[in-house]
Amino acid sequence: QRQMCIRDRAIMAHLGLFMSDSGFDIQTTAWVVSVYTFVAMMFPVIGGYVGDRIPIRIAIFIFTSIQAFSVVILTFAHTMTMLYLFAVLFGIGFGGRSPLTTAIRGDYFGRKSFGKILGISTVPLNILLLVAAPFAGYMYDTQGSYTSAFLIPVSYTHLRAHETSL
Numbered sequence: 001q002r003q004m005c006i007r008d009r010a011i012m013a014h015l016g017l018f019m020s021d022s023g024f025d026i027q028t029t030a031w032v033v034s035v036y037t038f039v040a041m042m043f044p045v046i047g048g049y050v051g052d053r054i055p056i057r058i059a060i061f062i063f064t065s066i067q068a069f070s071v072v073i074l075t076f077a078h079t080m081t082m083l084y085l086f087a088v089l090f091g092i093g094f095g096g097r098s099p100l101t102t103a104i105r106g107d108y109f110g111r112k113s114f115g116k117i118l119g120i121s122t123v124p125l126n127i128l129l130l131v132a133a134p135f136a137g138y139m140y141d142t143q144g145s146y147t148s149a150f151l152i153p154v155s156y157t158h159l160r161a162h163e164t165s166l
Contacts, residue, residue, distance in 0.1 A: 008094065010153055011071060013133035018146045022078065032087045039091025040098075047096030048103070056104045057164050060097055064161035067093020071154045075147055 016029045051059040070089035077083050102118070109117045132153075139149035 009129050009132035010136035014136045032083050035087035036091040039088050040095035043095025044099045048099040051100045056100050060100045061161045063093045063096035068154045068158045075150045
């Protein structure tokens with residue numbers, strides 16, 4: 001979950017700057033954020049349903065892969081269609097994965113330790129959240145592009161999600 005949040009926060013923090021650099025206006029950025037937020041609001045129910053039907057680790061891999069693919073689309077987006085495709089897929093992955101990352105802790109550790117495990121796991125998560133946006137900014141500043149800033153975390157996330165699904 002930690003590596004997914006790094007990617008998500010880097011994208012969310014730098015989406016407007018990325019889109020501006022790509023020639024899109026702020027209103028378009030607002031619409032893209034609205035689309036992925038709306039889709040993400042609908043998908044926790046679907047993610048929970050899928051997680052009850054197949055192994056949760058496989059469901060997490062599926063939703064993480066969808067979201068990772070959306071970031072690849074975003075990285076190379078030059079049209080409104082690509083931006084909205086990113087938004088829909090990002091929302092599906094983000095929303096669908098959200099209930100599963102909490103539920104898997106319950107599966108692994110049970111109800112008795114759930115609070116402790118959730119609390120302990122958020123400490124490194126929050127530290128990484130503090131690093132995500134500055135990392136993306138540093139990558140942009142040193143390379144003049146968001147390509148590496150977006151694709152490195154996506155590659156790592158997808159690799160870790162694949163390992164988890166095995």
